[in-house]
Amino acid sequence: MDLSFNVYEGEVLAILGPNGAGKTTLLKALLGIVPYEGVVEWREGVKVGYVPQRLPFIKDVPLSVKEFFRLMNASERKTAEILNSIGLGEEILERRIGDLSSGQFQRILIGWALASDPNVLLFDEPLAGIDIGGQESVYNFLERLKAEKNLTILFVTHELSIVYRLADRVLCLNKRMLCSGAPKEKLTPEAISNLYASPVKFYQHKHEEGEIS
Amino acid sequence: MSRFLLSLLAGIFIGGAAGFLGSLMLPKRMSLVAGPLGHLALPGIALALIYGFNISLGAFPFVILGIVLIWLFERRTKLPTEALTAVVFATGVAIAFFFLPIEQAEAALVGDISSIQLDDAVFSIALCMLVFFVVEKIYSKMTLINISEDLAKSQKINVEKYNLVYLLLIALIVALGVKVVGGLLTAAIVAIPAVTSRNLAKNLAQYKFLSLSFGITSSAAGIILWHVTSLPAGPLIIVAGAILFVISTIFKK
Numbered sequence: 274m275d276l277s278f279n280v281y282e283g284e285v286l287a288i289l290g291p292n293g294a295g296k297t298t299l300l301k302a303l304l305g306i307v308p309y310e311g312v313v314e315w316r317e318g319v320k321v322g323y324v325p326q327r328l329p330f331i332k333d334v335p336l337s338v339k340e341f342f343r344l345m346n347a348s349e350r351k352t353a354e355i356l357n358s359i360g361l362g363e364e365i366l367e368r369r370i371g372d373l374s375s376g377q378f379q380r381i382l383i384g385w386a387l388a389s390d391p392n393v394l395l396f397d398e399p400l401a402g403i404d405i406g407g408q409e410s411v412y413n414f415l416e417r418l419k420a421e422k423n424l425t426i427l428f429v430t431h432e433l434s435i436v437y438r439l440a441d442r443v444l445c446l447n448k449r450m451l452c453s454g455a456p457k458e459k460l461t462p463e464a465i466s467n468l469y470a471s472p473v474k475f476y477q478h479k480h481e482e483g484e485i486s
Numbered sequence: 487m488s489r490f491l492l493s494l495l496a497g498i499f500i501g502g503a504a505g506f507l508g509s510l511m512l513p514k515r516m517s518l519v520a521g522p523l524g525h526l527a528l529p530g531i532a533l534a535l536i537y538g539f540n541i542s543l544g545a546f547p548f549v550i551l552g553i554v555l556i557w558l559f560e561r562r563t564k565l566p567t568e569a570l571t572a573v574v575f576a577t578g579v580a581i582a583f584f585f586l587p588i589e590q591a592e593a594a595l596v597g598d599i600s601s602i603q604l605d606d607a608v609f610s611i612a613l614c615m616l617v618f619f620v621v622e623k624i625y626s627k628m629t630l631i632n633i634s635e636d637l638a639k640s641q642k643i644n645v646e647k648y649n650l651v652y653l654l655l656i657a658l659i660v661a662l663g664v665k666v667v668g669g670l671l672t673a674a675i676v677a678i679p680a681v682t683s684r685n686l687a688k689n690l691a692q693y694k695f696l697s698l699s700f701g702i703t704s705s706a707a708g709i710i711l712w713h714v715t716s717l718p719a720g721p722l723i724i725v726a727g728a729i730l731f732v733i734s735t736i737f738k739k
Contacts, residue, residue, distance in 0.1 A: 306640060
């Protein structure tokens, strides 16, 4: 896959594409954990945090939330501070990771990524496993987090709604780069059906357009 | 020191270290690996029995050879690891039977801790302590690697290095374990304490502690029962461990 793009400080960049488009691989290349050709350049002093989509094996380990944070050497004070910013109470510390709801677990994963004080967050499918009712709280949470922590966020998704809602810019990906720019300008019905290779049945409804900024 | 106390002491250390390391192997779905590795140590055990040297010293190079062979075949053929493991370990067992003295087959297959000498016991205990401290040292990082190699790599952890240390520890514990439970039963001394502990533990700290404790308890119980009944110690250790496991299933929430 050949592509080239920039991300600016404080921006939210969505990487949009169907399943198998190479989105997660792109995130992993940005993290430097899969081999790639070419150059990934970060500004000096940039610290990157990573929020994976799922951790299917974590339930095999009897791990409390507190111990999960300790795995990356977060102090108790740091952990308490993070819990506060991800909107969870201290009583969750003694709970087993395997017993958390998917929404709580996702917040813990985000909190975990925040423990190393990153200024860039790479986020794989923020809506995966979150039911429709919970999606609004994910949006609000990410918006608040971004403002509070002054984060630059790159997230990968196959869902259009979150792109309109959160992203300043979008990168459309399906084995190659198909578009790049502001979501409202670039995500035309043509671009979307082109991206998903077959005509999409639903996309942004016309009557909602007024609400999206 | 009496033969019984010497066996008990060495058995406790080997059982404890095996249970502790086993707690890292369970989440990685590696518990069974110690089985084939124990089997392919059999030619080495046979040689040690024939020439009268330390069984662990005989077993260790064969375990390492087996790991290297599996790794080489895997790279060359891209066949699944477990299939190649089957090829390699069965060959190990087959070869061992060409020259394994039949009167010593029991010691080779299910172990004979009662024959342990003082120097051998000291050597084994020292190695067990080494295994224990190294496992303790890599535990956090290995747990993260067990959860997700990607997540570990994103934390700049050298996953290959840790996996190599981890494999060497498994080879070492198998070489020590064959002395107690023989080439046939090594999977059980790493697997049973960890699964029992997994049934009861609420968090990682309890899980580690209980795995170690159940490893120690089953070894001690097995060796004490051997002293009382004269049945072979190795199988008694496994049965003691299995009974603890069955009890733990009752308490599992």
